[in-house]
């Protein structure tokens with residue numbers, strides 16, 4: 001294992017442990033935050049809600065998906081508007097940070113899409129419910 005790989009795992013595992021999250025099995029799809037199945041037929045395409053996601057992962061709490069995250073190098077105008085529109089439509093809660101961007105620390109953004117305000121408020125420094 002390289003130093004980068006070890007650093008990635010450490011950052012990822014610390015983040016997951018902090019919020020009591022485990023990696024979700026099955027399709028890595030933002031649609032699953034709605035309690036829906038991913039019905040996309042191509043297993044190599046995670047773009048079920050109109051965005052291309054870089055380095056995506058889906059995380060469970062108490063056995064159900066509560067946060068979808070991805071770590072892009074950048075977000076363009078359409079990406080930002082698309083995210084905002086999706087969040088408003090489904091009442092998702094968004095967080096964009098530089099940490100803990102484990103895919104390439106210091107180079108990518110860490111973007112969390114929480115299924116609800118309740119779950120979003122588990123995180124700091126966000127406000128309490």
Ligand SMILES: [Zn+2]
Nearest residue numbers: 029038040048
């Ligand atoms: Zn899907």
